[in-house]
Amino acid sequence: MKTIQENDHDFICDIDAPCFQMLVGDELDLVRESKTQVFFRKGENLTKQGTFASYILFVIQGVVKQHLEEGDRNYNLRLIKPGEFVGLSTVFGNSTYNYSTIALTDTQTMLIEKSAIEQLTRNNGQFAFNLIQRYCEQSSMLYGSIRNLMYKQMNGRLAEVLLYLSRDEFAPFDVFTLLNRKDISDFAGISTESTVKLLKALEKDHIIRLNDKNISILNRPILQEIAEKG
Amino acid sequence: MKTIQENDHDFICDIDAPCFQMLVGDELDLVRESKTQVFFRKGENLTKQGTFASYILFVIQGVVKQHLEEGDRNYNLRLIKPGEFVGLSTVFGNSTYNYSTIALTDTQTMLIEKSAIEQLTRNNGQFAFNLIQRYCEQSSMLYGSIRNLMYKQMNGRLAEVLLYLSRDEFAPFDVFTLLNRKDISDFAGISTESTVKLLKALEKDHIIRLNDKNISILNRPILQEIAEKG
DNA sequence: CTTTAATTCTGATCTACCTCAACAAAAAAG
């Protein structure tokens, strides 16, 4: 984890992100003062479940995996891509992160003090509104995860995961090559062995194609049907 | 569902709630204009999963159960008590509720248009801040639910539920008498039969006492241990 | 290039928990 107090040029570049465009004058100063650029190598933790959270991370470049830990078992919640925040949900409530995040690729982030975000929220309703929209999105996702765990069995869960990981938004990152079978099974909440067996079965039925780590969806409608039926 | 356009006296009373105290002058007018009091009988739906959401409900009196539906299976997420909102997470994102809520007791609510909340958020950072804190709380709860479903098996899950339902905050509502065995099992995400067997086993070990619908916790430390171990 | 370690794959068991079926008790309806 390399910390760089960056120059004005870099700063202008960062602030280009849509979510900071509604800030004005002294509000920008506030962010400028409190923020720091931090670079994470592939495999490094951006946040660790249970540690003290005094800042939010804003992803500038790279892909990050968000997951829950319990002993040696993980549950992968989502991928985080440039333009998204890490740690939003913990910063205004609990003082500790309730999940871990790991860089799947080398990742450039901007670290913003909790107190700065707090002040911006109070002063700039437009910014608060944008933040709340993000909270709602994440809530929706969490409800989705609960639904998957609660109502679906492994076929449906894995199908759901394959559809998620093959979304257009992740295409530029070639995510399948960044994930091994264990990672995929942790998204579905099933064992690695089951994942392997199911993937092979899907390949046999010409629904997906497996070459090395890469997985291509050959028959999306059927996969969606499997995901729906559970 | 009885709708009452209430008088000024009632209004003053409602606005006493902590979350509206930071509002001033015309902001209060905004709430006053957009809001309506709605009374729900025990057993009635406050929100129905999948229906169009154009408003938020603020619970004034009564207890409400929030749950996910899928076919004939339910998963109970939490109880909502006076001073809390129903529908926050859906209103700024999706236009439909992603969960259902049912009144466990006769329940008095205040219905506030989504647009009014939106405007308040933009104009009053203090209000937005309060709202965000609620989002964070709910996120924490959702992470907790995922953890329960993912990492714990039925003993731990049921113990967790008993500890939750026996919290001091719910004591005034005598919630156990409002819930049947099916409701409890839906909180734990296990079958009714398993719930009954486990409850009986806990009673035999003098960890809880069952009389009729009421459940009293006799040995909280052991129950917490069971909940921890999973 | 060789050795070691990690990941992928496959089949054989094992188990937590659900489902089913049948009955008891309580509540609601007549």
Added chain:
DNA sequence: CTTTTTTGTTGAGGTAGATCAGAATTAAAG
């Protein structure tokens, strides 16, 4: 009070999916 319906209770059997164990492949290290 009697009948019907709902809720609670118990045990037997079935099953989805985990765990285990071992082989095959790939990647990393020496």
